[in-house]
Amino acid sequence: MQEPATRNIVEFEARSLLMLCRAGFEGDAAAEVMAIAEDTAGVAGYCETRSGTGWLQFHAVTGSINTLLNARPDWRDWVFTRQCISLITRIDQLPPGDRVAAILEQLPDSPREFAGLQIDFPDTNDGKSLSRFCRSFAGPMRKGLAQAGHGLGNGASAALHLFFVDSATVFLGLGRPGVTCPWPAGIPRLKMPRAAPSRSTLKLEEALKVFLSPEEQLARIRPGRHAVDLGAAPGGWTWQLTQRGMRVQAVDNGLMDAQLMETGLVDHVRGDAFRYRPSRPVDLMVCDVVEQPMRIARLMGQWFARGDCREAIFNLKLPMKRRYQHVLDCLEAFHAAANGESSAISVRTRQLYHDREEVTVHARVTRRG
Ligand SMILES: C[S@@+](CC[C@H](N)C(=O)[O-])C[C@H]1O[C@@H](n2cnc3c(N)ncnc32)[C@H](O)[C@@H]1O
Numbered sequence: 238m239q240e241p242a243t244r245n246i247v248e249f250e251a252r253s254l255l256m257l258c259r260a261g262f263e264g265d266a267a268a269e270v271m272a273i274a275e276d277t278a279g280v281a282g283y284c285e286t287r288s289g290t291g292w293l294q295f296h297a298v299t300g301s302i303n304t305l306l307n308a309r310p311d312w313r314d315w316v317f318t319r320q321c322i323s324l325i326t327r328i329d330q331l332p333p334g335d336r337v338a339a340i341l342e343q344l345p346d347s348p349r350e351f352a353g354l355q356i357d358f359p360d361t362n363d364g365k366s367l368s369r370f371c372r373s374f375a376g377p378m379r380k381g382l383a384q385a386g387h388g389l390g391n392g393a394s395a396a397l398h399l400f401f402v403d404s405a406t407v408f409l410g411l412g413r414p415g416v417t418c419p420w421p422a423g424i425p426r427l428k429m430p431r432a433a434p435s436r437s438t439l440k441l442e443e444a445l446k447v448f449l450s451p452e453e454q455l456a457r458i459r460p461g462r463h464a465v466d467l468g469a470a471p472g473g474w475t476w477q478l479t480q481r482g483m484r485v486q487a488v489d490n491g492l493m494d495a496q497l498m499e500t501g502l503v504d505h506v507r508g509d510a511f512r513y514r515p516s517r518p519v520d521l522m523v524c525d526v527v528e529q530p531m532r533i534a535r536l537m538g539q540w541f542a543r544g545d546c547r548e549a550i551f552n553l554k555l556p557m558k559r560r561y562q563h564v565l566d567c568l569e570a571f572h573a574a575a576n577g578e579s580s581a582i583s584v585r586t587r588q589l590y591h592d593r594e595e596v597t598v599h600a601r602v603t604r605r606g
Pocket of ligand 1: 471473
């Protein structure tokens, strides 16, 4: 007999996806989903995008959304998509007097039960003005769902997502565990630590949260382990690593934060990231050098080829155009530079919330060559 949780996933067959991304990157997210759909999943479809909105839709013409999502079963595998929701429908002109009823009317017969209710809005200036409205809508919506016999929790696997574009327009969709990012609108809310030397610190904090599970962080980013930070000054990334007890070689001609240096965990190496080599292999190398992305990708590959590190987190600054293709080209250059090791290196690339015109790459040797 099928488990109820499994039934919830297969009962509803979406024809479209709602995808959230950083505003201005809708075309890049579209290029990515089109490539995955056509080249990997064998699903033909098209995208609807409007630049600057922070969201887009993919519509399947042949093949199913589930087939497409099977090619991207983990939300962390998307580069430009922050959040991925199987679309039920879009409702325009919600009646201000009874939005809840209008939404309930459009819910499919199954699933009846939802793992939770998530209400989001676009990550734009206009979108942010909806924040209070969305918060106050949660109570009435939950009540409406309960009165209409829709359970929340109860072991169901798909969560109900409402994405308001404005107070009269909403997308209804389903979020599947693993496929859909667990954070509202795909955004991890991090607090700027007072003692950190730069705001950049949040990029590495987010990268660790996205690419490593809490258990992996405890096992690998810990006292007794060694890291190199290329382009370290003033020390926001180094600070994240020392907070977890790692010893760090900080490579940069710029000045490091004095308080960070007092921890005794940091060696400041005044030098060029493209020439520096560690005296012995390190557990983790991170790199935030602002340089041509192709040059960075090759440098990172060389570190793996020489066995100077087994894990790395690095940023690639993006060009203005054809950014998805450029990311693919850089990753190819990384693998080429890593030589024979490349098949044993697992790589994930994502435009993090705290990234701007850049993406962050996590690479790790998963098997000894
Ligand atoms: C974006 S900042 C790094 C910020 C740092 N991650 C933090 O959290 O404070 C880029 C740094 O790269 C350094 N940089 C640029 N080219 C470099 C090179 N060839 N070698 C070493 N450092 C370099 C700059 O001096 C600058 O401090």
